[in-house]
Amino acid sequence: MTTRLFGEPVRRREDPRLLTGRGRYLDDIGEGAYEVAFVRSPHAHARIRDIDVSAAIDVEGLVAIHTWEDLPARLAEPLPLLIPHPALTHGRTAYPLARDVVRHVGEPVVMVVARDRYLAEDVCGLIEVDYEPLAPVVGIEEATRAEALVHEDVPGNVGAHLVQEVRSATGLGAREAIEAAPYRLEFGLDIERSASMPLEGRGVHARWDAGDRSLRVHSSTQTSTSVRMAIAAKLDLPLPQVEVVAPDVGGGFGVKIVHPWPEEVLVPWAAMLLGHEVRWTEDRREHFVSSAHERAQTHHVRVGFDERGRVLGLDVTIVHDHGAYTPYGIIVPIITSTQLPGPYKLGAYRVEFSSVYTNTVQVTPYRGAGRPQAVFCMERTMDRVAEHLGLDRTAVREANFIQPEEFPYDQGLIFQDGRPLIYDSGDYPESLRRLKDLVGWDDFPALKEQAAKQGRRIGIGLGCYVEGTGVGPYEGGHVQVTSDGRVHVSTGLTSQGQGHETVFAQIAASELGVPIERVSVVTGDTRRFGYAVGTFASRAAVMSGNAIALACGKVREKALRIAADALEADPGDLEIVEGEVRVVGSPGTALPLATVAVLSNPLRYAFDEEAGRATQFAGTSSPDRPPVAEGDEPGLEGRDYYSPIRSTFASGMHAAIVETDPLTAEIRILRYAVVHDCGNLINPMIVEGQIHGGVAQGVGGALYERMVYDEHGQLLNASFMDFLMPYATEIPRVETAHLQTPSPLNPLGVKGAGEAGVIPVSAVIASAVEDAEGIRIDRMPISPSELFDLRRAASSG
Amino acid sequence: MRDIAITLTVNGIVRRATVPGRRLLSDCLRHDLGLTGTHVGCEHGVCGCCTVLLDGQPVRSCLMFAATADGHEVTTVEGLAEPDGTLSPVQRAFAECHGLQCGFCTPGFLCTVTALLRDNPAPGEEEVVEGISGNLCRCTGYQNIVRAVHRAAEILAEER
Numbered sequence: 023m024t025t026r027l028f029g030e031p032v033r034r035r036e037d038p039r040l041l042t043g044r045g046r047y048l049d050d051i052g053e054g055a056y057e058v059a060f061v062r063s064p065h066a067h068a069r070i071r072d073i074d075v076s077a078a079i080d081v082e083g084l085v086a087i088h089t090w091e092d093l094p095a096r097l098a099e100p101l102p103l104l105i106p107h108p109a110l111t112h113g114r115t116a117y118p119l120a121r122d123v124v125r126h127v128g129e130p131v132v133m134v135v136a137r138d139r140y141l142a143e144d145v146c147g148l149i150e151v152d153y154e155p156l157a158p159v160v161g162i163e164e165a166t167r168a169e170a171l172v173h174e175d176v177p178g179n180v181g182a183h184l185v186q187e188v189r190s191a192t193g194l195g196a197r198e199a200i201e202a203a204p205y206r207l208e209f210g211l212d213i214e215r216s217a218s219m220p221l222e223g224r225g226v227h228a229r230w231d232a233g234d235r236s237l238r239v240h241s242s243t244q245t246s247t248s249v250r251m252a253i254a255a256k257l258d259l260p261l262p263q264v265e266v267v268a269p270d271v272g273g274g275f276g277v278k279i280v281h282p283w284p285e286e287v288l289v290p291w292a293a294m295l296l297g298h299e300v301r302w303t304e305d306r307r308e309h310f311v312s313s314a315h316e317r318a319q320t321h322h323v324r325v326g327f328d329e330r331g332r333v334l335g336l337d338v339t340i341v342h343d344h345g346a347y348t349p350y351g352i353i354v355p356i357i358t359s360t361q362l363p364g365p366y367k368l369g370a371y372r373v374e375f376s377s378v379y380t381n382t383v384q385v386t387p388y389r390g391a392g393r394p395q396a397v398f399c400m401e402r403t404m405d406r407v408a409e410h411l412g413l414d415r416t417a418v419r420e421a422n423f424i425q426p427e428e429f430p431y432d433q434g435l436i437f438q439d440g441r442p443l444i445y446d447s448g449d450y451p452e453s454l455r456r457l458k459d460l461v462g463w464d465d466f467p468a469l470k471e472q473a474a475k476q477g478r479r480i481g482i483g484l485g486c487y488v489e490g491t492g493v494g495p496y497e498g499g500h501v502q503v504t505s506d507g508r509v510h511v512s513t514g515l516t517s518q519g520q521g522h523e524t525v526f527a528q529i530a531a532s533e534l535g536v537p538i539e540r541v542s543v544v545t546g547d548t549r550r551f552g553y554a555v556g557t558f559a560s561r562a563a564v565m566s567g568n569a570i571a572l573a574c575g576k577v578r579e580k581a582l583r584i585a586a587d588a589l590e591a592d593p594g595d596l597e598i599v600e601g602e603v604r605v606v607g608s609p610g611t612a613l614p615l616a617t618v619a620v621l622s623n624p625l626r627y628a629f630d631e632e633a634g635r636a637t638q639f640a641g642t643s644s645p646d647r648p649p650v651a652e653g654d655e656p657g658l659e660g661r662d663y664y665s666p667i668r669s670t671f672a673s674g675m676h677a678a679i680v681e682t683d684p685l686t687a688e689i690r691i692l693r694y695a696v697v698h699d700c701g702n703l704i705n706p707m708i709v710e711g712q713i714h715g716g717v718a719q720g721v722g723g724a725l726y727e728r729m730v731y732d733e734h735g736q737l738l739n740a741s742f743m744d745f746l747m748p749y750a751t752e753i754p755r756v757e758t759a760h761l762q763t764p765s766p767l768n769p770l771g772v773k774g775a776g777e778a779g780v781i782p783v784s785a786v787i788a789s790a791v792e793d794a795e796g797i798r799i800d801r802m803p804i805s806p807s808e809l810f811d812l813r814r815a816a817s818s819g
Numbered sequence: 820m821r822d823i824a825i826t827l828t829v830n831g832i833v834r835r836a837t838v839p840g841r842r843l844l845s846d847c848l849r850h851d852l853g854l855t856g857t858h859v860g861c862e863h864g865v866c867g868c869c870t871v872l873l874d875g876q877p878v879r880s881c882l883m884f885a886a887t888a889d890g891h892e893v894t895t896v897e898g899l900a901e902p903d904g905t906l907s908p909v910q911r912a913f914a915e916c917h918g919l920q921c922g923f924c925t926p927g928f929l930c931t932v933t934a935l936l937r938d939n940p941a942p943g944e945e946e947v948v949e950g951i952s953g954n955l956c957r958c959t960g961y962q963n964i965v966r967a968v969h970r971a972a973e974i975l976a977e978e979r
């Protein structure tokens with residue numbers, strides 16, 4: 023059947039426009055708009071003494087200059103703390119424009135509106151801000167020493183502190199279980215800062231219609247519905263007067279889920295004030311110093327285990343550097359703490375984290391969101407245990423796996439959605455078996471020996487993970503069949519290049535039985551769908567996918583009911599094939615969906631011949647019943663929501679073979695293998711693409727990317743010249759195999775796939791480099807010079 | 820600042836603009852000529868999003884003043900398809916091989932690859948990787964882009 027599109031590698035419907043330059047990204051919108059630039063703090067920590075604009079006001083083309091003092095009441099308050107948590111006792115957020123104190127380089131101080139961006143930047147250059155520098159706090163060590171404070175009223179720089187503990191079956195706490203274990207190890211593991219770094223930065227465009235007092239905002243965001251609510255609240259506008267649209271978005275990877283950014287409220291405010299369209303497009307340096315970073319965390323691990331490597335007790339203490347503010351709460355360290363156990367049954371587990379302030383860019387989720395750190399921690403621990411016992415690394419993992427018959431498996435923790443962390447399904451032993459086959463794990467020692475004979479150093483490593491995906495609270499879908507037979511699908515959730523238009527069209531076409539060409543999909547436009555949460559946590563396919571499937575179910579049911587009436591058949595005998603309602607077994611008796619749509623909407627006035635069939639004298643409606651039955655609605659459309667009880671849990675395992683240069687310490691990835699299980703696949707081509715992209719970001723994070731702050735809190739590498747994102751020359755070919763363990767939690771049986779690729783890469787590469795070198799790797803990323811230094815340190819004893 | 824009157828042939832059409840001397844070619848194409856298919860990812864010459872063909876050669880339009888392009892021929896992503904809208908072999912190959920996700924880097928890759936295959940119609944694996952190694956993509960991990968380049972070479976050969 024041609025309409026069975028679910029599971030097929032259907033070509034992307036986004037591509038024709040994106041390949042011909044007809045995509046519509048933020049900076050492509052609103053030609054002629056005034057443009058905005060910001061004076062941003064050059065200091066990591068300083069008090070603002072004075073702002074002098076006198077030299078700037080004569081610049082030709084200047085429209086307006088604003089500082090914090092100009093902001094109206096609600097806008098002058100700190101930005102919202104999006105995800106409060108009882109453990110976040112000292113949450114702090116920034117003002118849209120700095121008030122008195124700046125807390126990181128890049129914090130916006132003055133907003134300049136001008137005829138174009140060049141002029142706005144000229145003006146910025148002429149504004150004098152007088153700062154009194156304060157002592158900056160940079161890095162986790164300085165933060166915990168707390169000799170200086172980022173926020174005067176936050177003692178010890180500690181924003182949050184949280185302990186979770188799962189006792190063993192026999193009632194032992196993790197520390198007791200470790201003490202009682204036959205073997206014990208203790209060590210530290212660190213991960214540095216990186217960032218999402220989409221190629222399109224952030225951006226906002228606003229148009230105020232003074233006539234009907236309505237505001238239309240475009241933002242390069244991962245959540246248009248929530249930006250809309252934030253703008254309405256901050257600008258004191260009735261919600262129906264504000265619409266927010268996410269246009270084509272040039273990548274997000276997490277950073278664009280944060281909202282409202284200062285610019286997202288300031289630009290609309292300026293548009294209202296000036297009665298003119300206003301646009302701000304972030305430049306690359308701004309993205310480095312004023313959006314968000316992620317990953318910096320230190321971990322202290324204590325583990326107790328038995329002779330087979332079974333973990334009897336694990337105790338992890340984490341310090342998380344969340345930068346200057348906490349708009350996104352403490353989601354990242356919560357995810358690290360709760361996803362750390364991965365596919366394993368740990369005897370007892372205790373995890374404690376402190377989240378600390380530093381005078382650096384704020385930290386919010388970046389693809390993987392705390393999981394790369396968690397997996398680095400758990401998988402490096404598994405490797406240590408294996409080494410200590412002289413066992414194969416895969417054997418130790420096998421000894422700890424949750425078994426397929428043990429699902430649903432309750433890890434005993436509270437996940438990022440505030441709900442119990444219960445794995446829905448998976449088959450970890452089978453994943454590992456496939457991974458070993460794919461990469462040739464058992465043959466590797468021979469390969470290594472052979473390489474050694476030629477003077478080459480190679481090593482193999484692996485990493486396993488479980489990823490909570492498809493978190494709630496909900497998403498919705500709306501499906502409408504119009505009288506021309508077209509199917510219009512909308513969902514409030516946004517897209518950043520994942521191909522949502524394609525996969526949602528596949529779902530709708532499959533569920534409704536219509537050719538995909540007739541389906542169009544709109545995402546992230548509040549004019550079409552007002553209720554949504556956003557795109558993060560690998561949730562789009564699970565949440566909106568299922569909501570759209572449910573909405574299609576409603577449409578289908580209604581179509582069958584109306585068609586049954588018209589065809590004088592039983593609805594149970596009908597099916598929808600190729601956009602026609604047919605009597606099963608007698609394809610001659612059919613009614614196009616277009617006609618069903620006409621009949622669904624009783625009319626008084628005909629606008630074309632087809633519509634005439636639904637008018638009052640056409641004889642299509644029974645005179646004994648009201649034209650629209652009680653409880654029914656006109657039109658062939660349906661809206662539904664999907665709100666799962668809890669997250670689904672995707673899983674996967676990666677392995678890599680690396681070669682290290684004996685002389686230069688250069689690290690090259692020779693092979694990279696991925697076994698991935700995200701439940702049923704909607705479009706395998708798109709899932710593969712997500713994995714490739716994720717692995718590439720993981721490789722960047724493992725070998726190249728880091729944010730280098732000096733002791734003054736200056737970000738030294740805030741450009742693509744110095745922050746090394748991998749090019750094609752750095753990324754290995756990824757070999758993939760899929761396992762499909764459907765999720766029992768949702769009708770489509772899907773789990774999320776967006777983040778998976780990035781999660782275990784640092785753990786895998788560290789494991790492989792360690793295997794090649796015989797030198798312990800306990801912090802990532804690792805550069806050739808670091809490996810060189812480690813070699814030197816190792817050889818000097 | 821005195822404005823400069825320039826004339827460029829863009830995608831085969833003669834276009835005129837009056838620009839300040841400091842106006843970047845990327846901004847001129849995007850905002851003066853309305854060709855927003857050329858994207859800007861860094862404005863310091865590293866990402867390659869802004870790549871266009873200047874007299875057939877790939878250049879970074881963010882590293883060039885519009886005034887410098889006066890009198891030259893420019894091809895942007897909008898000019899790659901046939902006049903009737905048929906996608907070029909390179910564009911088709913990118914669609915077929917899923918060589919794009921968000922599409923922000925794509926115009927730069929398409930221009931780069933178009934020139935690459937014109938100069939070297941049957942590149943080997945290393946030549947392909949080397950040939951696109953001046954363009955960043957944050958979404959695809961490059962694997963499908965590399966595949967698309969090979970596929971485009973095939974299509975070009977078939978259609979020759």
Ligand code: FES
Binds near residue numbers: 859863869881
């Ligand atoms: S925008 Fe020109 S190279 Fe990045």
Ligand code: FES
Binds near residue numbers: 272919923924955957
């Ligand atoms: S497709 Fe998004 S940056 Fe390349």
